[in-house]
Amino acid sequence: MEISGRTKLCCLIGDPVEHSLSPVMHNAAFKELHLDFVYLAFTVRKDELRNAIAGARSLQVHGLNVTMPHKTAIMKHLDEIDPTAKSIGAINTILNAEGRLVGYITDGVGAVKALNENGVSLKGKKMLLLGAGGAAKAIAYHAAQEVEELKILNRTAQKAKELAEALHKKFDKRISGNSLSSATLKKELEDADILVNATSVGMHPNVDQSLVDSSWLRPDLCVMDIIYNPLETKLAKDAKSVGAKVISGIEMLIYQGVASFEIWTNHPAPVKVMKEAVLNKLSKLGVPG
Numbered sequence: 569m570e571i572s573g574r575t576k577l578c579c580l581i582g583d584p585v586e587h588s589l590s591p592v593m594h595n596a597a598f599k600e601l602h603l604d605f606v607y608l609a610f611t612v613r614k615d616e617l618r619n620a621i622a623g624a625r626s627l628q629v630h631g632l633n634v635t636m637p638h639k640t641a642i643m644k645h646l647d648e649i650d651p652t653a654k655s656i657g658a659i660n661t662i663l664n665a666e667g668r669l670v671g672y673i674t675d676g677v678g679a680v681k682a683l684n685e686n687g688v689s690l691k692g693k694k695m696l697l698l699g700a701g702g703a704a705k706a707i708a709y710h711a712a713q714e715v716e717e718l719k720i721l722n723r724t725a726q727k728a729k730e731l732a733e734a735l736h737k738k739f740d741k742r743i744s745g746n747s748l749s750s751a752t753l754k755k756e757l758e759d760a761d762i763l764v765n766a767t768s769v770g771m772h773p774n775v776d777q778s779l780v781d782s783s784w785l786r787p788d789l790c791v792m793d794i795i796y797n798p799l800e801t802k803l804a805k806d807a808k809s810v811g812a813k814v815i816s817g818i819e820m821l822i823y824q825g826v827a828s829f830e831i832w833t834n835h836p837a838p839v840k841v842m843k844e845a846v847l848n849k850l851s852k853l854g855v856p857g
């Protein structure tokens with residue numbers, strides 16, 4: 569790919585960004601479609617956020633991804649926020665639409681698309697969501713629009729209850745929040761069709777941890793873990809061993825990237841190429857399967 573005076577810049581801002589998979593994922597996609605775009609990652613400290621966004625405007629950066637710790641703080645610097653992102657209170661994608669910076673969140677869309685593209689429809693299903701942090705919130709907002717029933721369990725019960733209440737008001741569906749304990753999890757799992765782990769339990773280096781006892785898992789359950797380091801968490805391994813359908817965290821990562829890519833380029837994203845680029849990078853980084 570030849571960089572020219574017309575090349576459009578998309579970039580990631582956050583702190584830290586060194587190990588981000590987004591540059592390889594998006595540059596592989598731009599190359600595949602011969603798009604005159606390039607993607608870079610910039611470390612932006614909290615106290616530099618205002619300057620960074622002013623700089624992005626001046627330099628007419630075409631698109632941005634925003635990651636920790638700026639996903640909420642950046643919102644006040646934008647010209648427009650997508651209504652879903654506003655409800656969630658965070659953005660991860662910005663489009664520079666002829667000088668107007670518009671914020672979106674693609675995490676929830678990414679999670680739902682990861683399920684759909686792997687043959688799991690949410691219509692008429694009961695979903696059990698573990699966690700009520702940033703990622704869980706984004707997933708809950710999108711999943712709530714499609715599922716029959718959503719139950720949210722979180723270590724800090726109040727967060728699960730507040731999220732459930734807000735979603736119930738908005739979508740008028742059966743949505744409840746409760747504390748996350750062995751007892752509540754075991755009980756709620758009994759009649760769930762889809763289990764999503766959106767907590768950090770099982771993430772490297774705690775690869776032997778899982779919130780779910782393997783004896784509670786069933787072959788007719790679909791399990792998605794949003795963790796991708798390791799590529800296969802203990803929960804995913806346990807679910808696979810009972811014959812449940814398993815969707816790995818890498819799928820959500822790819823599909824949130826796909827959604828951002830499509831916002832910036834207006835082209836259908838080359839999903840396969842993006843996935844290969846990410847898996848390749850992860851193996852170079854030594855992330856275990």
Ligand code: ATR
Pocket residue numbers: 698699700701702703704722723724725727748766767768769
């Ligand atoms: P993210 O943006 O990745 O969602 P986060 O907002 O920090 O990150 O959320 C992390 C989630 O993992 C939260 O739901 C957190 O529960 P609390 O809200 O009670 O903090 C959950 N979590 C982290 N460690 C946990 C543990 N040991 N057991 C249960 N839940 C845990």
